[in-house]
Amino acid sequence: xxxxxxxxxxxxxxxxxxxxxxxxxxxxxxxxxxxxxxxxxxxxxxxxxxxxxxxxxxxxxxxxxxxxxxxxxxxxxxxxxxxxxxxxxxxxxxxxxxxxxxxxxxxxx
Amino acid sequence: xxxxxxxxxxxxxxxxxxxxxxxxxxxxxxxxxxxxxxxxxxxxxxxxxxxxxxxxxxxxxxxxxxxxxxxxxxxxxxxxxxxxxxxxxxxxxxxxxxxxxxxxxxxxxxxx
Numbered sequence: 001x002x003x004x005x006x007x008x009x010x011x012x013x014x015x016x017x018x019x020x021x022x023x024x025x026x027x028x029x030x031x032x033x034x035x036x037x038x039x040x041x042x043x044x045x046x047x048x049x050x051x052x053x054x055x056x057x058x059x060x061x062x063x064x065x066x067x068x069x070x071x072x073x074x075x076x077x078x079x080x081x082x083x084x085x086x087x088x089x090x091x092x093x094x095x096x097x098x099x100x101x102x103x104x105x106x107x108x109x
Numbered sequence: 110x111x112x113x114x115x116x117x118x119x120x121x122x123x124x125x126x127x128x129x130x131x132x133x134x135x136x137x138x139x140x141x142x143x144x145x146x147x148x149x150x151x152x153x154x155x156x157x158x159x160x161x162x163x164x165x166x167x168x169x170x171x172x173x174x175x176x177x178x179x180x181x182x183x184x185x186x187x188x189x190x191x192x193x194x195x196x197x198x199x200x201x202x203x204x205x206x207x208x209x210x211x212x213x214x215x216x217x218x219x220x221x
């Protein structure tokens with residue numbers, strides 16, 4: 001069965017410190033992975049997708065098929081990065097997204 | 110404003126009532142989705158339509174009935190509301206499968 005695991009419910013970091021949000025997936029096919037972010041009182045929005053291999057707002061994520069992971073990283077956290085982050089896996093040709101449980105990131109000054 | 114818009118934003122109603130949530134997207138997308146976010150913030154897909162046709166139907170009670178009058182609209186009707194239906198419901202759309210999904214602001218449904 002397909003599954004997305006985000007082991008950390010809450011991640012509290014200091015401003016300027018590195019932050020890494022873990023995401024592991026279980027899927028027998030070729031995975032399409034995404035990171036979505038929900039800032040306070042805003043809608044859920046796409047942050048990154050693995051296929052584009054870009055950096056958005058200083059965040060990067062690398063797909064590691066050997067470890068079945070798609071961890072999200074940022075070298076220097078900012079207060080505006082405080083938000084709920086969801087890792088998501090597209091599991092069929094219709095784009096059905098399976099979300100992880102989410103990680104709440106709190107960046108303190 | 111190009112976006113996915115849902116109405117209402119908040120819905121407070123009593124157990125046993127029937128209610129509808131509307132969703133419209135003006136992004137020209139051909140695929141629309143409904144998600145449920147529970148009190149622990151866990152997001153789970155409920156339904157998806159592609160060009161007005163149902164393509165994803167997760168294990169959802171048949172009290173929930175989606176309706177897509179055209180590809181820009183996907184409404185969600187819920188009959189005989191139960192306490193467990195309290196959640197935030199998100200509508201989303203995408204241009205084809207596996208493309209980034211654009212989400213609405215959510216509808217917070219509270220059952221008294």
